[in-house]
Amino acid sequence: MASEAQGVETGGLEFHPMDQFNIESLFGGPIAWYTPTNAALWMGLAILAVIGLMVLTTTKRSVVPSRGQSVAELAYGFVYKMVEDVSGKDGVVYFPYIMTLFMFIVCANFLGLIPMSFTTTSHFAVTVVLAMAVFLTVTVLGFVKNGTKFLGLFWVSSAPLALRPILAIIEVISYFVRPVSHSIRLAGNVMAGHAVIKVFAGFAAIAVVSPIAIAGIVAMYALEILVSFIQAYVFTILTCVYLKDALHPSH
Amino acid sequence: MATDTHSAAEASGPGMPQLDFSTWGNQIFWLVITLVVIYLILSRVALPRIASVLAERQGTITNDIAAAEDLKAKAQEAEAAYDKALIDARAEAGRIVAETKAGIQADLDKAIATADTKIAAKAAEGEKVIAEIRAGALDNVKVVAKDTAKEIVAAMGGKADAKSITAAVTARMKG
Numbered sequence: 001m002a003s004e005a006q007g008v009e010t011g012g013l014e015f016h017p018m019d020q021f022n023i024e025s026l027f028g029g030p031i032a033w034y035t036p037t038n039a040a041l042w043m044g045l046a047i048l049a050v051i052g053l054m055v056l057t058t059t060k061r062s063v064v065p066s067r068g069q070s071v072a073e074l075a076y077g078f079v080y081k082m083v084e085d086v087s088g089k090d091g092v093v094y095f096p097y098i099m100t101l102f103m104f105i106v107c108a109n110f111l112g113l114i115p116m117s118f119t120t121t122s123h124f125a126v127t128v129v130l131a132m133a134v135f136l137t138v139t140v141l142g143f144v145k146n147g148t149k150f151l152g153l154f155w156v157s158s159a160p161l162a163l164r165p166i167l168a169i170i171e172v173i174s175y176f177v178r179p180v181s182h183s184i185r186l187a188g189n190v191m192a193g194h195a196v197i198k199v200f201a202g203f204a205a206i207a208v209v210s211p212i213a214i215a216g217i218v219a220m221y222a223l224e225i226l227v228s229f230i231q232a233y234v235f236t237i238l239t240c241v242y243l244k245d246a247l248h249p250s251h
Numbered sequence: 252m253a254t255d256t257h258s259a260a261e262a263s264g265p266g267m268p269q270l271d272f273s274t275w276g277n278q279i280f281w282l283v284i285t286l287v288v289i290y291l292i293l294s295r296v297a298l299p300r301i302a303s304v305l306a307e308r309q310g311t312i313t314n315d316i317a318a319a320e321d322l323k324a325k326a327q328e329a330e331a332a333y334d335k336a337l338i339d340a341r342a343e344a345g346r347i348v349a350e351t352k353a354g355i356q357a358d359l360d361k362a363i364a365t366a367d368t369k370i371a372a373k374a375a376e377g378e379k380v381i382a383e384i385r386a387g388a389l390d391n392v393k394v395v396a397k398d399t400a401k402e403i404v405a406a407m408g409g410k411a412d413a414k415s416i417t418a419a420v421t422a423r424m425k426g
Binding site for chain 2: 018019021022023031032033034035037039040043044046047050051054055058061062063065069072073076077095096097099100101103104120122123124125126129130133187191
Protein backbone atom coordinates (compact mmCIF):
# COMPACT_ATOMS: atom_id res chain seq x y z
CA MET A 1 0.00 0.00 0.00
CA ALA A 2 2.92 2.30 0.47
CA SER A 3 5.30 3.58 -2.07
CA GLU A 4 8.89 2.55 -1.65
CA ALA A 5 11.61 5.10 -1.34
CA GLN A 6 11.56 6.35 -4.85
CA GLY A 7 13.26 9.62 -4.16
CA VAL A 8 16.75 8.64 -5.29
CA GLU A 9 16.46 10.77 -8.38
CA THR A 10 15.66 13.81 -6.29
CA GLY A 11 19.09 13.64 -4.78
CA GLY A 12 18.30 11.96 -1.45
CA LEU A 13 16.46 9.00 0.00
CA GLU A 14 12.86 9.53 0.84
CA PHE A 15 11.30 7.18 3.31
CA HIS A 16 7.62 6.66 3.75
CA PRO A 17 7.66 3.97 6.40
CA MET A 18 4.26 4.99 7.73
CA ASP A 19 2.45 5.05 4.40
CA GLN A 20 1.68 1.35 4.75
CA PHE A 21 -0.60 2.22 7.64
CA ASN A 22 -2.76 4.63 5.66
CA ILE A 23 -6.44 3.87 5.73
CA GLU A 24 -7.81 4.06 2.23
CA SER A 25 -11.25 3.62 0.85
CA LEU A 26 -11.40 0.56 -1.40
CA PHE A 27 -13.61 2.21 -4.01
CA GLY A 28 -12.51 5.81 -3.59
CA GLY A 29 -14.47 8.59 -2.01
CA PRO A 30 -14.40 9.96 1.49
CA ILE A 31 -14.15 7.65 4.46
CA ALA A 32 -17.33 7.54 6.45
CA TRP A 33 -17.85 5.13 9.34
CA TYR A 34 -19.40 2.53 7.03
CA THR A 35 -17.02 2.89 4.05
CA PRO A 36 -15.32 -0.37 3.06
CA THR A 37 -11.64 0.37 3.52
CA ASN A 38 -8.46 -1.63 3.33
CA ALA A 39 -8.80 -2.10 7.09
CA ALA A 40 -12.24 -3.63 6.55
CA LEU A 41 -10.86 -5.82 3.76
CA TRP A 42 -8.07 -7.24 5.89
CA MET A 43 -10.37 -7.72 8.85
CA GLY A 44 -12.62 -9.70 6.52
CA LEU A 45 -9.64 -11.74 5.42
CA ALA A 46 -8.88 -12.36 9.08
CA ILE A 47 -12.40 -13.76 9.43
CA LEU A 48 -11.74 -16.03 6.44
CA ALA A 49 -8.45 -17.10 7.99
CA VAL A 50 -10.23 -18.00 11.22
CA ILE A 51 -12.84 -19.96 9.27
CA GLY A 52 -10.11 -21.69 7.29
CA LEU A 53 -8.10 -22.54 10.37
CA MET A 54 -10.80 -23.50 12.84
CA VAL A 55 -13.80 -24.61 10.77
CA LEU A 56 -12.68 -26.01 7.42
CA THR A 57 -9.89 -28.10 8.94
CA THR A 58 -12.22 -29.76 11.43
CA THR A 59 -15.09 -30.71 9.10
CA LYS A 60 -14.09 -34.37 9.16
CA ARG A 61 -14.02 -34.50 12.98
CA SER A 62 -11.51 -37.32 12.72
CA VAL A 63 -10.31 -38.97 15.90
CA VAL A 64 -6.87 -39.21 14.34
CA PRO A 65 -6.43 -35.60 13.20
CA SER A 66 -5.14 -34.37 9.88
CA ARG A 67 -2.46 -31.67 9.86
CA GLY A 68 -4.94 -28.82 9.67
CA GLN A 69 -7.16 -30.29 12.34
CA SER A 70 -4.25 -30.78 14.69
CA VAL A 71 -3.34 -27.10 14.25
CA ALA A 72 -6.90 -26.14 15.13
CA GLU A 73 -6.82 -28.48 18.12
CA LEU A 74 -3.45 -27.06 19.13
CA ALA A 75 -4.84 -23.49 19.07
CA TYR A 76 -7.87 -24.62 21.04
CA GLY A 77 -5.81 -26.48 23.63
CA PHE A 78 -3.28 -23.64 23.87
CA VAL A 79 -5.85 -20.97 24.71
CA TYR A 80 -8.06 -23.29 26.76
CA LYS A 81 -5.16 -24.34 28.96
CA MET A 82 -4.07 -20.72 29.29
CA VAL A 83 -7.52 -19.65 30.47
CA GLU A 84 -7.81 -22.61 32.82
CA ASP A 85 -4.33 -22.18 34.30
CA VAL A 86 -4.34 -18.41 34.69
CA SER A 87 -7.98 -17.54 35.35
CA GLY A 88 -8.95 -20.71 37.18
CA LYS A 89 -11.74 -23.21 36.57
CA ASP A 90 -14.48 -20.58 36.74
CA GLY A 91 -12.72 -18.56 34.04
CA VAL A 92 -13.37 -21.30 31.50
CA VAL A 93 -16.86 -19.84 30.92
CA TYR A 94 -15.20 -16.87 29.19
CA PHE A 95 -13.01 -19.07 27.00
CA PRO A 96 -14.91 -18.31 23.73
CA TYR A 97 -14.42 -14.56 24.22
CA ILE A 98 -10.71 -14.94 24.89
CA MET A 99 -10.39 -17.36 22.00
CA THR A 100 -12.05 -14.75 19.77
CA LEU A 101 -9.50 -12.12 20.80
CA PHE A 102 -6.59 -14.51 20.34
CA MET A 103 -7.70 -15.80 16.95
CA PHE A 104 -8.39 -12.30 15.64
CA ILE A 105 -5.06 -10.91 16.79
CA VAL A 106 -2.99 -13.85 15.64
CA CYS A 107 -4.67 -14.00 12.22
CA ALA A 108 -4.48 -10.22 11.70
CA ASN A 109 -0.82 -10.18 12.74
CA PHE A 110 0.17 -12.95 10.37
CA LEU A 111 -1.92 -11.59 7.50
CA GLY A 112 -0.11 -8.30 8.05
CA LEU A 113 3.16 -10.07 7.33
CA ILE A 114 2.11 -10.75 3.74
CA PRO A 115 3.94 -8.21 1.56
CA MET A 116 1.74 -5.32 0.42
CA SER A 117 -0.89 -6.23 2.95
CA PHE A 118 -2.45 -4.01 5.58
CA THR A 119 -1.97 -4.78 9.26
CA THR A 120 -5.15 -4.01 11.14
CA THR A 121 -3.57 -4.64 14.54
CA SER A 122 -1.02 -1.89 13.94
CA HIS A 123 -3.75 0.69 14.49
CA PHE A 124 -4.51 2.07 17.90
CA ALA A 125 -8.16 2.30 16.94
CA VAL A 126 -8.26 -1.50 16.82
CA THR A 127 -6.12 -2.30 19.84
CA VAL A 128 -7.74 0.36 22.00
CA VAL A 129 -11.15 -1.14 21.28
CA LEU A 130 -9.84 -4.60 22.11
CA ALA A 131 -8.17 -3.43 25.31
CA MET A 132 -11.13 -1.32 26.41
CA ALA A 133 -13.47 -4.20 25.76
CA VAL A 134 -11.35 -6.35 28.05
CA PHE A 135 -10.98 -3.58 30.64
CA LEU A 136 -14.66 -2.69 30.81
CA THR A 137 -15.80 -6.31 30.77
CA VAL A 138 -13.39 -7.28 33.50
CA THR A 139 -14.24 -4.28 35.68
CA VAL A 140 -18.00 -4.79 35.36
CA LEU A 141 -17.54 -8.51 35.93
CA GLY A 142 -15.47 -7.84 39.03
CA PHE A 143 -18.19 -5.69 40.59
CA VAL A 144 -21.00 -8.00 39.54
CA LYS A 145 -19.29 -11.13 40.87
CA ASN A 146 -17.74 -9.72 44.03
CA GLY A 147 -19.62 -6.49 44.78
CA THR A 148 -17.60 -4.06 46.84
CA LYS A 149 -15.15 -6.82 47.70
CA PHE A 150 -13.72 -6.17 44.27
CA LEU A 151 -12.15 -3.01 45.72
CA GLY A 152 -10.02 -5.32 47.88
CA LEU A 153 -7.94 -5.64 44.75
CA PHE A 154 -6.54 -2.20 45.57
CA TRP A 155 -6.19 -2.75 49.30
CA VAL A 156 -3.04 -4.79 49.84
CA SER A 157 -3.90 -6.50 53.12
CA SER A 158 -0.54 -8.20 53.38
CA ALA A 159 1.33 -4.87 53.53
CA PRO A 160 1.88 -2.84 56.73
CA LEU A 161 -1.13 -0.69 57.54
CA ALA A 162 0.71 2.60 57.08
CA LEU A 163 1.75 1.65 53.55
CA ARG A 164 -1.66 0.50 52.42
CA PRO A 165 -3.12 3.88 51.34
CA ILE A 166 -0.03 4.61 49.26
CA LEU A 167 -0.13 1.16 47.74
CA ALA A 168 -3.83 1.61 47.07
CA ILE A 169 -3.12 4.76 45.05
CA ILE A 170 -0.43 2.94 43.10
CA GLU A 171 -2.73 -0.02 42.54
CA VAL A 172 -5.55 2.22 41.28
CA ILE A 173 -3.21 4.03 38.91
CA SER A 174 -1.77 0.78 37.62
CA TYR A 175 -5.28 -0.59 37.20
CA PHE A 176 -6.30 2.30 34.99
CA VAL A 177 -3.05 2.19 33.05
CA ARG A 178 -3.80 -1.41 32.13
CA PRO A 179 -5.88 -0.72 28.99
CA VAL A 180 -3.32 1.84 27.82
CA SER A 181 -0.35 -0.50 28.10
CA HIS A 182 -2.48 -3.40 26.89
CA SER A 183 -3.36 -1.64 23.64
CA ILE A 184 -0.14 0.27 22.96
CA ARG A 185 1.99 -2.82 23.52
CA LEU A 186 0.30 -4.69 20.68
CA ALA A 187 -0.03 -1.86 18.17
CA GLY A 188 3.39 -0.44 19.02
CA ASN A 189 5.19 -3.73 18.52
CA VAL A 190 3.48 -4.52 15.24
CA MET A 191 3.81 -0.99 13.89
CA ALA A 192 7.46 -0.61 14.85
CA GLY A 193 8.49 -3.87 13.19
CA HIS A 194 6.65 -3.05 9.98
CA ALA A 195 8.06 0.47 9.89
CA VAL A 196 11.60 -0.82 10.41
CA ILE A 197 11.16 -3.27 7.54
CA LYS A 198 10.04 -0.37 5.35
CA VAL A 199 13.09 1.67 6.34
CA PHE A 200 15.36 -1.22 5.39
CA ALA A 201 13.45 -1.48 2.12
CA GLY A 202 14.14 2.19 1.50
CA PHE A 203 17.86 1.64 1.97
CA ALA A 204 17.71 -1.26 -0.48
CA ALA A 205 17.35 1.33 -3.25
CA ILE A 206 21.06 2.08 -2.91
CA ALA A 207 22.96 -0.65 -4.75
CA VAL A 208 25.95 -0.68 -2.39
CA VAL A 209 24.04 -1.30 0.79
CA SER A 210 21.18 -3.28 -0.71
CA PRO A 211 22.57 -6.72 0.30
CA ILE A 212 22.81 -5.55 3.90
CA ALA A 213 19.39 -3.96 3.67
CA ILE A 214 17.84 -7.12 2.28
CA ALA A 215 19.55 -9.21 4.95
CA GLY A 216 18.14 -6.74 7.46
CA ILE A 217 14.65 -7.16 5.98
CA VAL A 218 14.96 -10.95 6.24
CA ALA A 219 16.12 -10.73 9.84
CA MET A 220 13.35 -8.29 10.75
CA TYR A 221 10.80 -10.44 9.00
CA ALA A 222 11.87 -13.43 11.07
CA LEU A 223 11.62 -11.32 14.19
CA GLU A 224 8.20 -10.08 13.13
CA ILE A 225 6.95 -13.65 12.77
CA LEU A 226 7.99 -14.18 16.36
CA VAL A 227 6.47 -10.87 17.46
CA SER A 228 3.19 -11.62 15.67
CA PHE A 229 2.66 -14.71 17.77
CA ILE A 230 4.15 -13.45 21.00
CA GLN A 231 2.08 -10.26 21.02
CA ALA A 232 -1.10 -12.23 20.44
CA TYR A 233 -0.03 -14.54 23.27
CA VAL A 234 0.82 -11.63 25.57
CA PHE A 235 -2.46 -9.88 24.87
CA THR A 236 -4.38 -13.08 25.58
CA ILE A 237 -2.53 -14.03 28.74
CA LEU A 238 -2.89 -10.50 30.12
CA THR A 239 -6.60 -10.74 29.44
CA CYS A 240 -6.60 -13.97 31.44
CA VAL A 241 -4.70 -12.28 34.28
CA TYR A 242 -7.18 -9.40 34.38
CA LEU A 243 -10.01 -11.89 34.32
CA LYS A 244 -8.45 -13.72 37.26
CA ASP A 245 -8.29 -10.42 39.17
CA ALA A 246 -11.98 -9.87 38.48
CA LEU A 247 -12.97 -13.39 39.57
CA HIS A 248 -10.62 -13.63 42.57
CA PRO A 249 -9.83 -10.04 43.64
CA SER A 250 -8.09 -10.94 46.91
CA HIS A 251 -4.35 -10.72 46.78
CA MET B 252 -6.98 6.44 -4.41
CA ALA B 253 -6.08 8.74 -1.59
CA THR B 254 -8.98 10.77 -0.37
CA ASP B 255 -9.06 14.43 0.39
CA THR B 256 -8.56 13.91 4.09
CA HIS B 257 -5.63 11.72 3.31
CA SER B 258 -3.89 13.99 0.96
CA ALA B 259 -4.29 16.61 3.62
CA ALA B 260 -2.80 14.31 6.22
CA GLU B 261 0.01 13.33 3.94
CA ALA B 262 0.71 16.89 3.01
CA SER B 263 1.12 17.78 6.64
CA GLY B 264 4.21 15.57 6.77
CA PRO B 265 5.15 12.09 7.90
CA GLY B 266 2.60 11.80 10.66
CA MET B 267 1.20 8.58 12.02
CA PRO B 268 -1.93 7.39 10.27
CA GLN B 269 -2.75 5.70 13.57
CA LEU B 270 -3.38 9.11 15.11
CA ASP B 271 -5.65 10.26 12.31
CA PHE B 272 -8.82 10.12 14.37
CA SER B 273 -11.04 10.70 11.35
CA THR B 274 -10.64 7.01 10.45
CA TRP B 275 -11.26 5.63 13.94
CA GLY B 276 -15.00 5.40 13.56
CA ASN B 277 -14.64 3.41 10.41
CA GLN B 278 -12.10 1.01 11.91
CA ILE B 279 -14.06 0.53 15.09
CA PHE B 280 -17.22 -0.19 13.12
CA TRP B 281 -15.55 -2.87 11.02
CA LEU B 282 -13.63 -4.24 14.00
CA VAL B 283 -16.80 -4.75 16.00
CA ILE B 284 -18.40 -6.54 13.06
CA THR B 285 -15.29 -8.68 12.66
CA LEU B 286 -15.16 -9.61 16.33
CA VAL B 287 -18.85 -10.47 16.45
CA VAL B 288 -18.53 -12.64 13.34
CA ILE B 289 -15.44 -14.42 14.67
CA TYR B 290 -17.14 -14.90 18.03
CA LEU B 291 -20.20 -16.42 16.40
CA ILE B 292 -18.11 -18.68 14.18
CA LEU B 293 -16.01 -19.88 17.09
CA SER B 294 -18.71 -20.26 19.71
CA ARG B 295 -21.34 -21.76 17.40
CA VAL B 296 -19.27 -23.97 15.11
CA ALA B 297 -15.57 -24.32 15.71
CA LEU B 298 -15.21 -24.62 19.47
CA PRO B 299 -18.04 -27.11 20.13
CA ARG B 300 -16.80 -29.19 17.24
CA ILE B 301 -13.21 -29.27 18.45
CA ALA B 302 -14.36 -29.89 22.02
CA SER B 303 -16.46 -32.85 20.86
CA VAL B 304 -13.56 -34.21 18.81
CA LEU B 305 -11.22 -33.93 21.80
CA ALA B 306 -13.79 -35.52 24.12
CA GLU B 307 -14.36 -38.31 21.62
CA ARG B 308 -10.63 -38.91 21.35
CA GLN B 309 -10.31 -38.95 25.12
CA GLY B 310 -13.19 -41.42 25.27
CA THR B 311 -11.62 -43.60 22.60
CA ILE B 312 -8.30 -43.61 24.40
CA THR B 313 -9.95 -44.47 27.72
CA ASN B 314 -11.96 -47.24 26.06
CA ASP B 315 -8.90 -48.62 24.35
CA ILE B 316 -6.96 -48.66 27.60
CA ALA B 317 -9.86 -50.39 29.33
CA ALA B 318 -10.09 -52.93 26.50
CA ALA B 319 -6.35 -53.52 26.67
CA GLU B 320 -6.59 -54.13 30.42
CA ASP B 321 -9.50 -56.49 29.79
CA LEU B 322 -7.48 -58.43 27.24
CA LYS B 323 -4.51 -58.53 29.58
CA ALA B 324 -6.70 -59.98 32.35
CA LYS B 325 -8.03 -62.52 29.88
CA ALA B 326 -4.53 -63.49 28.84
CA GLN B 327 -3.53 -63.94 32.47
CA GLU B 328 -6.63 -66.06 33.03
CA ALA B 329 -5.76 -68.17 30.00
CA GLU B 330 -2.23 -68.58 31.28
CA ALA B 331 -3.52 -69.70 34.68
CA ALA B 332 -5.88 -72.15 33.00
CA TYR B 333 -3.04 -73.50 30.89
CA ASP B 334 -0.86 -73.93 33.97
CA LYS B 335 -3.69 -75.72 35.75
CA ALA B 336 -4.26 -77.99 32.76
CA LEU B 337 -0.55 -78.76 32.68
CA ILE B 338 -0.54 -79.68 36.39
CA ASP B 339 -3.69 -81.80 35.93
CA ALA B 340 -2.17 -83.57 32.97
CA ARG B 341 0.97 -84.29 34.96
CA ALA B 342 -1.10 -85.70 37.83
CA GLU B 343 -3.17 -87.79 35.39
CA ALA B 344 -0.03 -89.10 33.76
CA GLY B 345 1.39 -90.05 37.17
CA ARG B 346 -1.84 -91.78 38.06
CA ILE B 347 -1.88 -93.74 34.79
CA VAL B 348 1.73 -94.77 35.30
CA ALA B 349 0.98 -95.97 38.83
CA GLU B 350 -2.13 -97.82 37.65
CA THR B 351 -0.27 -99.52 34.84
CA LYS B 352 2.53 -100.47 37.18
CA ALA B 353 0.03 -101.95 39.63
CA GLY B 354 -1.70 -103.86 36.84
CA ILE B 355 1.57 -105.26 35.58
CA GLN B 356 2.52 -106.16 39.15
CA ALA B 357 -0.78 -108.00 39.65
CA ASP B 358 -0.39 -109.91 36.38
CA LEU B 359 3.13 -110.78 37.33
CA ASP B 360 2.07 -111.99 40.77
CA LYS B 361 -0.65 -114.11 39.27
CA ALA B 362 1.70 -115.62 36.73
CA ILE B 363 4.25 -116.37 39.44
CA ALA B 364 1.58 -118.01 41.59
CA THR B 365 0.42 -120.18 38.67
CA ALA B 366 3.97 -121.14 37.90
CA ASP B 367 4.55 -122.03 41.56
CA THR B 368 1.51 -124.30 41.72
CA LYS B 369 2.52 -125.99 38.48
CA ILE B 370 6.02 -126.49 39.77
CA ALA B 371 4.66 -127.90 43.03
CA ALA B 372 2.41 -130.34 41.13
CA LYS B 373 5.26 -131.49 38.94
CA ALA B 374 7.49 -131.94 42.01
CA ALA B 375 4.80 -134.00 43.79
CA GLU B 376 4.35 -136.20 40.73
CA GLY B 377 8.07 -136.75 40.49
CA GLU B 378 8.23 -137.67 44.17
CA LYS B 379 5.42 -140.14 43.69
CA VAL B 380 7.23 -141.78 40.77
CA ILE B 381 10.42 -141.90 42.84
CA ALA B 382 8.51 -143.50 45.71
CA GLU B 383 7.02 -146.07 43.36
CA ILE B 384 10.39 -146.78 41.92
CA ARG B 385 11.81 -147.12 45.42
CA ALA B 386 9.00 -149.46 46.49
CA GLY B 387 9.51 -151.53 43.32
CA ALA B 388 13.22 -151.70 44.13
CA LEU B 389 12.52 -153.14 47.64
CA ASP B 390 10.28 -155.85 46.22
CA ASN B 391 12.88 -156.76 43.72
CA VAL B 392 15.49 -156.87 46.49
CA LYS B 393 13.22 -159.27 48.43
CA VAL B 394 12.76 -161.49 45.42
CA VAL B 395 16.46 -161.47 44.64
CA ALA B 396 17.33 -162.08 48.31
CA LYS B 397 14.90 -165.03 48.51
CA ASP B 398 16.21 -166.52 45.30
CA THR B 399 19.81 -165.96 46.35
CA ALA B 400 19.13 -167.43 49.81
CA LYS B 401 17.43 -170.50 48.22
CA GLU B 402 20.30 -171.00 45.85
CA ILE B 403 22.87 -170.59 48.65
CA VAL B 404 20.94 -173.02 50.82
CA ALA B 405 20.68 -175.50 47.86
CA ALA B 406 24.36 -175.08 47.17
CA MET B 407 25.09 -175.87 50.80
CA GLY B 408 23.27 -179.09 50.28
CA GLY B 409 20.21 -178.40 52.31
CA LYS B 410 16.80 -178.44 51.27
CA ALA B 411 15.18 -175.21 52.13
CA ASP B 412 11.52 -174.88 52.13
CA ALA B 413 10.33 -171.68 50.65
CA LYS B 414 8.36 -170.71 53.66
CA SER B 415 11.14 -170.46 56.11
CA ILE B 416 13.45 -168.73 53.67
CA THR B 417 10.87 -166.09 53.01
CA ALA B 418 10.45 -165.63 56.72
CA ALA B 419 14.16 -165.38 57.26
CA VAL B 420 14.63 -162.85 54.42
CA THR B 421 11.78 -160.75 55.66
CA ALA B 422 13.23 -160.79 59.18
CA ARG B 423 16.64 -159.85 57.92
CA MET B 424 15.25 -157.12 55.76
CA LYS B 425 13.44 -155.66 58.69
CA GLY B 426 16.54 -155.70 60.81
